[in-house]
Amino acid sequence: MASKQSQKRKRSNNQNNSGMRLLIFITIGLIGLAALLVALNAMKDNREANNPDRFAELPKLEGQPVLGNSDAPVTLIEFGDYMCPTCMVWDETIYPQLYDDYVSTGDVQFAFVNVLFHGEQSQLISLASESVFAQAPEHFWEYHDALFDAQAQHGHAGEWVTVDLLLALAEEHVPGIDLAQLEEDIVNQTAMPELVTDMNLVNEYDVRMTPTVMINGIVPKNPMDYAEIKRIIDRELEAESQ
Numbered sequence: 195m196a197s198k199q200s201q202k203r204k205r206s207n208n209q210n211n212s213g214m215r216l217l218i219f220i221t222i223g224l225i226g227l228a229a230l231l232v233a234l235n236a237m238k239d240n241r242e243a244n245n246p247d248r249f250a251e252l253p254k255l256e257g258q259p260v261l262g263n264s265d266a267p268v269t270l271i272e273f274g275d276y277m278c279p280t281c282m283v284w285d286e287t288i289y290p291q292l293y294d295d296y297v298s299t300g301d302v303q304f305a306f307v308n309v310l311f312h313g314e315q316s317q318l319i320s321l322a323s324e325s326v327f328a329q330a331p332e333h334f335w336e337y338h339d340a341l342f343d344a345q346a347q348h349g350h351a352g353e354w355v356t357v358d359l360l361l362a363l364a365e366e367h368v369p370g371i372d373l374a375q376l377e378e379d380i381v382n383q384t385a386m387p388e389l390v391t392d393m394n395l396v397n398e399y400d401v402r403m404t405p406t407v408m409i410n411g412i413v414p415k416n417p418m419d420y421a422e423i424k425r426i427i428d429r430e431l432e433a434e435s436q
């Protein structure tokens with residue numbers, strides 16, 4: 195009898211548990227759906243009504259490394275990850291052409307926003323990059339290129355991303371850097387607020403792949419197609435000059 199009662203209790207507990215699990219499952223689902231709707235709505239609001247391919251409001255670039263003429267009529271933002279192999283190829287093949295054709299002429303300003311799709315290594319390397327930018331902004335781009343060169347040399351698997359190597363690259367490419375300060379900044383994650391800002395931009399602008407390139411709010415479908423990038427820039431420059 196006692197055992198039957200206990201079995202009944204068990205069954206009833208099990209039913210309660212599965213009911214609770216279902217409720218939790220539905221609640222999590224609803225919260226997720228609500229978050230998705232809010233995100234979609236925010237994105238829709240930020241697309242131009244007559245041109246859904248263009249974000250009306252550009253990402254705010256305060257506190258971001260920006261190269262070139264700050265009054266340039268065109269702004270190109272790369273959302274990139276130092277651990278992403280395609281970003282490395284972009285940096286070594288597309289970026290030099292972009293620099294020669296448009297950044298050096300003052301037509302385009304170029305900004306880089308960190309994406310952390312490769313987890314811990316992306317975070318460590320981005321913390322170093324942001325800390326170098328904070329300490330020696332005038333040498334930031336040399337360090338930025340050196341980080342991609344290091345990936346080209348060591349591969350994107352990531353074991354090579356160590357504090358020692360990040361410091362050695364700074365010593366080599368950032369004249370006058372205070373290495374002890376840099377080490378402290380990397381270890382203490384001093385630049386974490388900057389990474390949070392970058393991650394918020396990644397979410398806000400629905401960046402799903404790296405690199406993602408944005409030209410005056412327009413995202414070309416294939417960031418590796420320099421002809422397409424050129425077409426968009428030229429169109430923007432022409433519109434600007436009219």
Ligand code: CA
Nearest residue numbers: 258307308392
């Ligand atoms: Ca940043």
